[in-house]
Amino acid sequence: MIQTFKAGLLLLCCLMTTACSTPNSTIREEFEKSMKAYNKLLRWHEIEGAGMAYMVPELRDEFVKAAADIKKREVAITDFRILTSECLPDKGTGEVVAEFDYYILPSNRIKTQSYRQDWVYRDINERKSWKVKSGLPPLNESQRHLSLAHSLTSFARAHRGTENIKKMALYP
Numbered sequence: 001m002i003q004t005f006k007a008g009l010l011l012l013c014c015l016m017t018t019a020c021s022t023p024n025s026t027i028r029e030e031f032e033k034s035m036k037a038y039n040k041l042l043r044w045h046e047i048e049g050a051g052m053a054y055m056v057p058e059l060r061d062e063f064v065k066a067a068a069d070i071k072k073r074e075v076a077i078t079d080f081r082i083l084t085s086e087c088l089p090d091k092g093t094g095e096v097v098a099e100f101d102y103y104i105l106p107s108n109r110i111k112t113q114s115y116r117q118d119w120v121y122r123d124i125n126e127r128k129s130w131k132v133k134s135g136l137p138p139l140n141e142s143q144r145h146l147s148l149a150h151s152l153t154s155f156a157r158a159h160r161g162t163e164n165i166k167k168m169a170l171y172p
Helices: 002-043 047-054 057-072 148-159 163-167
Strands: 075-088 093-104 111-124 127-132
Touching: 002 047, 002 075, 002 093, 002 111, 002 127, 047 057, 047 127
Parallel strands: none
Antiparallel strands: 075 093, 093 111, 111 127
């Protein structure tokens, strides 16, 4: 009888632990998906779509204006990297530091801009989801420049590794 009680208590503890950890795990997974999707949309020049899908409602108008300015200035984002990400499910917040490579036509010089994103887990229209509450970075001419070799290395690492670049004799 006591062994049955102990086994039942152990099972109950396991179930409670699993039940308590699942929501935070799911919230973290949603954060990862939202963060990656948002940054991919920016990378693929879907800036307005990124704002409509992931920006907090009270900042969408400002975001859309900034997106229009980026489009008007012919800014082209070529790549992004997530440098750090932190999700705090208990607080309903997250923070991402990403780095974007871009150029502004007619120049073909690649520039790099860090972008700190503050995220919040919100209930909007009776649906909880992750939203960005920080605006777009400036993406202007004064950012640091990357060399062609660095840009190609970043591209190769992202797509196939450095072997292909070494074969192209960019590295002696």
